[in-house]
Amino acid sequence: MSLLQIRGLQKSFGGVKAVDGIDFDVAAGELLALIGPNGAGKSTTFNMVNGQLRASGGSVKLDGRELVGLKPREIWKMGVGRTFQIAETFASLTVVENVQMALISSHGKLYSLWSRAASAYRNEALELLDQVGMKADADRPCSALAYGDVKRVELAIALANDPKLLLMDEPTAGMAPKERNDLMALTKRLVVERKLAVLFTEHSMDVVFAYADRMIVLARGRLIAAGSGEEIRNHPKVQEVYFGTGKTFEKPLAQEEAAA
Numbered sequence: 502m503s504l505l506q507i508r509g510l511q512k513s514f515g516g517v518k519a520v521d522g523i524d525f526d527v528a529a530g531e532l533l534a535l536i537g538p539n540g541a542g543k544s545t546t547f548n549m550v551n552g553q554l555r556a557s558g559g560s561v562k563l564d565g566r567e568l569v570g571l572k573p574r575e576i577w578k579m580g581v582g583r584t585f586q587i588a589e590t591f592a593s594l595t596v597v598e599n600v601q602m603a604l605i606s607s608h609g610k611l612y613s614l615w616s617r618a619a620s621a622y623r624n625e626a627l628e629l630l631d632q633v634g635m636k637a638d639a640d641r642p643c644s645a646l647a648y649g650d651v652k653r654v655e656l657a658i659a660l661a662n663d664p665k666l667l668l669m670d671e672p673t674a675g676m677a678p679k680e681r682n683d684l685m686a687l688t689k690r691l692v693v694e695r696k697l698a699v700l701f702t703e704h705s706m707d708v709v710f711a712y713a714d715r716m717i718v719l720a721r722g723r724l725i726a727a728g729s730g731e732e733i734r735n736h737p738k739v740q741e742v743y744f745g746t747g748k749t750f751e752k753p754l755a756q757e758e759a760a761a
């Protein structure tokens with residue numbers, strides 16, 4: 502059985518069917534991209550999985566347990582994490598302190614204990630930073646980090662709750678190509694090593710085709726295609742919905758040559 506099973510999921514806003522009865526699965530150890538043009542329903546789908554929006558119909562099951570109707574915190578405790586942008590208020594904390602905060606929260610301790618617990622979970626936090634390649638920067642303030650490094654710390658923060666499924670909403674937005682590739686290579690490694698399931702949305706097609714194990718395509722709230730990069734690239738409906746958007750599904754030259 503898949504880790505995440507979505508069946509007949511729907512969300513309407515007034516007369517607008519933002520998500521119109523979609524089905525898909527995500528397996529442990531799988532990096533699944535959710536793509537589609539603007540307004541396709543990607544964010545709405547994400548927000549129903551993490552409980553920020555209540556579905557109008559259908560089912561979202563994690564390990565066979567229904568998530569629809571649960572509160573975001575209950576869903577988070579069951580193992581659905583998401584990457585958050587580090588809030589501005591935390592930028593003055595050091596890298597390791599940000600991860601310690603996440604660990605304290607994950608263990609259900611009160612925020613007010615923080616002032617007395619500067620050393621709490623420091624070793625666990627350093628271990629997580631090691632996994633994302635940021636241990637050497639542990640004692641720097643987050644505000645001093647390059648953007649790509651902040652993204653790594655955000656990943657460590659998301660891992661503090663030991664999620665089974667991680668939701669990443671446009672993880673590489675605003676990043677330079679090298680940083681993008683580094684972050685996605687790291688994510689892919691975590692997926693394999695931790696048997697983590699990752700569902701991510703992404704506008705950058707080169708990232709999607711290079712890293713996703715599988716992809717699903719939404720258009721106007723409906724799932725119009727699902728499959729490998731090759732299947733999606735050649736899918737007539739996908740080409741149709743993206744036509745005129747400036748997105749290209751052609752293989753980069755290097756891949757063409759490698760395949761030849």
Ligand SMILES: Nc1ncnc2c1ncn2[C@@H]1O[C@H](COP(=O)(O)OP(=O)(O)OP(=O)(O)O)[C@@H](O)[C@H]1O
Pocket residue numbers: 514517518519537538539540541542543544545546
């Ligand atoms: N809170 C809301 N109230 C009313 N309509 C909404 C709301 N949220 C989303 N919608 C509508 O639902 C549809 C899907 O929106 P959604 O944000 O899920 O798309 P998206 O695929 O994430 O788009 P983008 O790539 O632009 O972020 C759109 O028509 C949008 O206008």
